[in-house]
Amino acid sequence: MFSTDAMEYGRFLPDMPAPGDFSGAYPCLCVFEKASRRTVPVSDTLPGLIYLLSGSGYVEYLESRHTYLPDSLLVVPDMSLFVLDPLEDTEYLCFVLSQGGELIDQISQRAGAVLALEGDNGIDQKMGKLCFDLQSGQIASPYLLSARMYEILMGALAACENKKGGGYPPLVRQAISIIREEYAFLAGVEELAQMLEVTKPHLIRTFTKATGMSPGKYLVQVKMENACLMLQNRDYSIDMIASMVGYSGANYFCRVFRQHTGESPGEYRARHFAPSASREKEQKLKELEGIYHV
Template identity: 40%
Template sequence: MIFDWNRCCAVAEVRELSGDSAVTLPGPGLWAGILSSGRCQAEGTGGYDAAGASGDLLLCGGAVTLSPIEDCHLLAVRLTGLAADAFAANLDRPRFADGALCPGAAELLARLCDAHPADTAEQSQRAYALLCELSHADEAIRRLSPLVAEAVAAIRDNYIGLYGVEELSRQLGVSKCHLVRTFSAEMGVSPGKYLTATRIEAAKLLLLEREYSLDMIAALCGFSSANYLCRVFRRETGQSPAAWRDSNAPGPSVRLPNRSNEIYL
């Protein structure tokens, strides 16, 4: 064998935290997870801890204990191998990072967890792709102002029923112009584009479930119709939803968390 992907990065374990019971994730390796709903606290060796909320990414080198602050759902994988060990070595404590910095991480995590325990070169390549995506999750990269942080949270929590930026600005008690200017300056995209991207990522995860029709996906992701979903999806990805599903679905269905208060990135 010329190159062994498993030595570089491999999925060693998949764990899920759901509800209000604490769970300990053992080491060694790198734990990477997505907190899709609720809030929880992560405690690592040495007494270091961090708190995360819906939409945050968990990163921890070695064992970590997760204690829900409220009912929550977290899906996590333990990665091993040379690349994963190098990543974990730079984590002196558990941390939750802004999931907006790594928009593809949730999808990669879902696909890795769904395919486990298949130990293939393809899975290891996906695990390495996840590491590359998580390299943007430095919590020091972006510190959001209270207004933008509130806007991001509102979009994540209400993307299904949110009509647009005007409604969002009214909810936040600011003018549309001020919200667009401030949000764009801090996030690099307008709130309207961020809302669309959030809906597209939600649609991608639902497309991995063969049982969902386009009409149902459109309704669950805040699009007015299946036709509108198709137009926006093609504009944003260059593919129709059906073509994207055929080229990305890994086989068996991806298990999705409860839709109550959840977030897709």
């Protein structure tokens, strides 16, 4: 993953405008920010690319809603209609295009309006380096800027072709489905492999190659996603939340939570607590509470 250590949060405009007769792909805005709450990253109606560097939650576009994980690329024909709804702090890179929207449309036609590409595709490196170079004033030519943006868009098109109709392999889709439905009761990856009737090494290898994340890490991600949801919107004790997301003791849960978010469950709740949840979050909370009859 691209390292953002040398970068600062903010929004950056290229120093040079596109030539009047220019017809290439051209970014008019670069954004590097962290989202903690539901937000529209860019209110402009222009198309854009967003790379989610960390965190998890939901993205919405028109009538569709998708779960996201770290290292996902989102291709958005109209940025004003795109909503980021994080369950935990999410760092993202974004480029808004003043020219080149037809390429965004081509990607959308191949894989839908919002395309999530997970795995080692190199697009984050190219987007991160371009954002850094714009931030530090290292690009002096609009043609060089356009060429680098075009390379990123071609990488997204190539990724569409590699997916051959989109989606993960059947084994990975089954694993994701089981994890998201049974995360509170799964003992670990070995039990998951038994449920899928494959060997543990085969599951780990296939899952990691397809998603860029091991099934064990994904299981923890889902547990933490639901723990964050409850800490944000319910006043249950830490012991109870630990149990509801599949941990036998609060101490271990707190240790994993801190490793995942950088703060304790209590600190997270103090910063994010909001009793009134969105309709989608409330539905998910009720489903979780139904399992435990609370």
